[in-house]
Amino acid sequence: MAGVRLEHLAKAYDKGPLVIRDVNIDIKDKEFVVLVGPSGCGKSTLLRMIAGLESITGGHLYIGDRRVNEVPASERDIAMVFQNYALYPHMTVFENMAFGLKLRGLPKEEIRQRVEKAARMLEIETLLDRRPKDMSGGQRQRVAIGRAIVRNPQVFLFDEPLSNLDAKLRGQTRIELQKLHRELNATMIYVTHDQVEAMTLGDRIVVLRNGDVMQQDTPLNLYNHPANQFVAGFIGSPPMNFLPGRICADGPLRFESRGGMLGIDLSEYPQAATLRAYQGKPVVLGIRAEHIRRRPGPNERRFFRRLVPVEAVENMGSETMVYFPLETQRFIARLSADYPIPADQPLDLFWDLGKLHFFDAETEVAIR
Amino acid sequence: MLRYLLLTLAAASFLYPFIWMVSASLSSENGLSSLTLLPVEPTWSNYVNMFSKIPLGRAFLNSVLVAVVTTGLVLVSGAMAGYALARMRFRGRNLIFYLIIFTMTLPMQITLIPNYISMVKLGWVDTYFALIMPFVLNSLSILLFRQAFMGLPQALIDAARLDGCGELRIIFQILLPNILPTVLTITILTFMGLWNEALWPLIVIRDEPTMTMPQLVTLFSVGGRAEAQLGVKIAAAVMLALPIVVLYLFFQRHFIRSMASSGLKD
Numbered sequence: 001m002a003g004v005r006l007e008h009l010a011k012a013y014d015k016g017p018l019v020i021r022d023v024n025i026d027i028k029d030k031e032f033v034v035l036v037g038p039s040g041c042g043k044s045t046l047l048r049m050i051a052g053l054e055s056i057t058g059g060h061l062y063i064g065d066r067r068v069n070e071v072p073a074s075e076r077d078i079a080m081v082f083q084n085y086a087l088y089p090h091m092t093v094f095e096n097m098a099f100g101l102k103l104r105g106l107p108k109e110e111i112r113q114r115v116e117k118a119a120r121m122l123e124i125e126t127l128l129d130r131r132p133k134d135m136s137g138g139q140r141q142r143v144a145i146g147r148a149i150v151r152n153p154q155v156f157l158f159d160e161p162l163s164n165l166d167a168k169l170r171g172q173t174r175i176e177l178q179k180l181h182r183e184l185n186a187t188m189i190y191v192t193h194d195q196v197e198a199m200t201l202g203d204r205i206v207v208l209r210n211g212d213v214m215q216q217d218t219p220l221n222l223y224n225h226p227a228n229q230f231v232a233g234f235i236g237s238p239p240m241n242f243l244p245g246r247i248c249a250d251g252p253l254r255f256e257s258r259g260g261m262l263g264i265d266l267s268e269y270p271q272a273a274t275l276r277a278y279q280g281k282p283v284v285l286g287i288r289a290e291h292i293r294r295r296p297g298p299n300e301r302r303f304f305r306r307l308v309p310v311e312a313v314e315n316m317g318s319e320t321m322v323y324f325p326l327e328t329q330r331f332i333a334r335l336s337a338d339y340p341i342p343a344d345q346p347l348d349l350f351w352d353l354g355k356l357h358f359f360d361a362e363t364e365v366a367i368r
Numbered sequence: 369m370l371r372y373l374l375l376t377l378a379a380a381s382f383l384y385p386f387i388w389m390v391s392a393s394l395s396s397e398n399g400l401s402s403l404t405l406l407p408v409e410p411t412w413s414n415y416v417n418m419f420s421k422i423p424l425g426r427a428f429l430n431s432v433l434v435a436v437v438t439t440g441l442v443l444v445s446g447a448m449a450g451y452a453l454a455r456m457r458f459r460g461r462n463l464i465f466y467l468i469i470f471t472m473t474l475p476m477q478i479t480l481i482p483n484y485i486s487m488v489k490l491g492w493v494d495t496y497f498a499l500i501m502p503f504v505l506n507s508l509s510i511l512l513f514r515q516a517f518m519g520l521p522q523a524l525i526d527a528a529r530l531d532g533c534g535e536l537r538i539i540f541q542i543l544l545p546n547i548l549p550t551v552l553t554i555t556i557l558t559f560m561g562l563w564n565e566a567l568w569p570l571i572v573i574r575d576e577p578t579m580t581m582p583q584l585v586t587l588f589s590v591g592g593r594a595e596a597q598l599g600v601k602i603a604a605a606v607m608l609a610l611p612i613v614v615l616y617l618f619f620q621r622h623f624i625r626s627m628a629s630s631g632l633k634d
Contacts, residue, residue: 082526103537104532
């Protein structure tokens with residue numbers, strides 16, 4: 001196994017603008033790194049550059065200690081699992097898994113052993129004689145993973161491998177991928193637009209937007225300490241609530257919403273000193289849905305209380321999502337499902353001041 | 369009911385001349401004026417006479433050789449050009465594609481003389497090269513291959529590349545097996561076109577042992593060697609049609625699909 005290092009990596013098609021800009025990521029050996037971002041952010045392009053399926057316009061790419069910018073895909077010692085499986089339709093499962101090994105000139109017996117071992121690991125031994133068209137989506141995905149495993153590569157690349165599976169199967173496969181990572185103890189780079197997959201699978205997540213890395217950190221750090229408004233809004237479901245306003249420090253420290261409907265006393269806010277520097281400047285307040293509560297916690301003294309009109313209620317069984325308007329924004333609160341919430345009455349809600357986030361409205365960078 | 373009646377009449381109008389031709393080839397010279405569908409005074413003499421007058425066996429082998437080799441080369445060249453136009457990025461790709469499409473609009477008669485001059489200059493007149501080489505690059509096959517390759521997912525090519533395939537292996541080992549209907553369509557259309565080709569061989573081949581069946585049968589029928597014996601001419605025409613009919617019986621479904629997908633017929 002080996003680590004992967006991206007140094008100032010850049011990509012442009014023909015003479016067009018850069019679609020990947022100065023990306024620096026150091027992926028450790030045996031690490032599971034997830035590249036996540038909305039459609040068109042460049043995550044798949046980055047993965048294809050690592051795979052050798054796209055040329056590199058600038059920067060350096062290392063697999064282990066070897067610079068591989070000009071090394072053909074087949075010689076990079078990597079394996080890739082594709083979104084639509086990319087199994088060869090005219091070959092059986094065995095032939096699909098064995099094809100790459102045959103081309104490398106491995107002895108027949110070793111090929112058989114490797115294929116059977118991977119098939120056992122993925123519980124697809126009974127499918128070896130079938131063709132892809134005779135299998136379900138989940139089975140095909142296992143074969144695609146098996147085809148990667150038999151190559152015993154230094155790095156596994158996954159390009160949205162669960163996108164074509166239904167929700168239930170996606171959940172199961174996520175757990176199996178975690179298990180597989182533990183068993184193989186391999187370096188894995190995984191691309192997805194689904195932040196739930198990113199949060200549950202990655203040792204580290206790299207959030208991309210328009211070809212730029214917005215933040216790379218552990219899933220919990222990304223969730224709890226987003227570096228900017230984009231990451232705060234992208235990571236987490238439902239997304240973080242935002243409200244533009246400004247900081248007033250000409251008396252007690254306060255946040256005032258842009259429309260003037262909301263004023264929050266921030267004298268108890270943990271990073272009050274940092275916020276003071278933003279006196280009079282436009283900022284964006286952020287708060288996650290679960291940090292707006294029906295009543296404050298037993299030891300919670302720092303909260304902001306507000307009566308809000310309820311726009312809609314979604315009862316999810318385990319929790320209740322309450323939607324309410326705040327100036328031009330629609331806020332979501334994730335509340336306990338223990339108490340029924342009537343949709344037509346105002347609701348008294350408590351905002352946990354310790355969980356508030358503030359972002360510079362111009363740069364979108366988190367104020368810490 | 370009326371629809372079936374009309375369809376039956378249409379089918380009969382297509383079938384009747386062919387069945388009559390077979391029947392007439394087995395009739396004696398006296399029975400040829402009859403329009404019945406059964407041979408009059410049945411005899412093999414027309415076939416015996418024909419085989420004694422012209423080297424049809426040799427012409428048959430020539431036709432098979434030319435049609436098989438050319439079809440094979442058309443498949444190889446068409447697949448490679450189609451792949452490049454569908455999947456490779458290079459300057460002028462679309463211009464080349466449009467030029468290839470443009471050549472499809474030119475009738476063969478326009479290129480007949482330039483092609484003949486080329487054959488003379490290359491010294492290929494009266495050789496198999498003259499029968500094969502002008503047909504090796506076929507714009508229809510390039511078009512059909514390009515469209516078929518564009519319909520396959522890019523990931524299939526990416527996976528093959530990661531497995532260690534070069535471009536040729538990607539085309540012939542990974543992609544072609546997944547577009548077999550297109551391969552069959554091109555095979556059938558090319559083979560039929562070449563098998564029935566009489567005009568070009570008449571221009572470039574004068575040496576009898578190199579002649580193909582359509583050329584030989586045409587020369588036999590209009591060139592006086594049949595000595596005005598209509599039955600012998602008809603027997604030669606049956607022999608010419610026979611291989612395509614036999615092939616049609618085996619690949620009926622694919623023939624129909626080929627004609628429908630190309631929108632063309634000779």
